[in-house]
Amino acid sequence: MASRTTPPALPDLDEVRDALTRRDEELRARIGTMAAAPERGSALGFGKRIGDGTLEAVGRLTEVGVGASLELEEARVARALEKLDEGTYGVCDACGNPIAPKRLAAMPESVLCIACAAKLRR
Secondary structure (H helix, E strand, C coil), X not given: CCCCCCCCCCCCHHHHHHHHHHHHHHHHHHHHHXXXXXXXXXXXXXXXXXCXXXXXXXXXXXXXHHHHHHXXXXXXXHHHHHHHHXXXXXXXXXXXCECCHHHHHHCCCCXXXXXXXXXXXX
């Protein structure tokens, strides 16, 4: 008689919700601080010489890229929380197939299966 292996189960949804909620709060706080207006008198310029102003400006440009990345992550976290509310957590938004439990354990904000996520990157 061949032994059957049961497929891995979804992670505990209460734990997932707690982790996603904490991450959402962290992301919103970080995005909020990045979106705050610069202090008065902190105007920056790109001069011919590398100095504090130029380094500061480059740092802010880097923050813009980081901010965009954080906003995308926050959108994924929000969608995962919506899926928990809808009862569709663990189901791919694109194809409707189950998302691998190991993927959800590693990235609880995943709303796409590996195959659909790979297609999106191309």
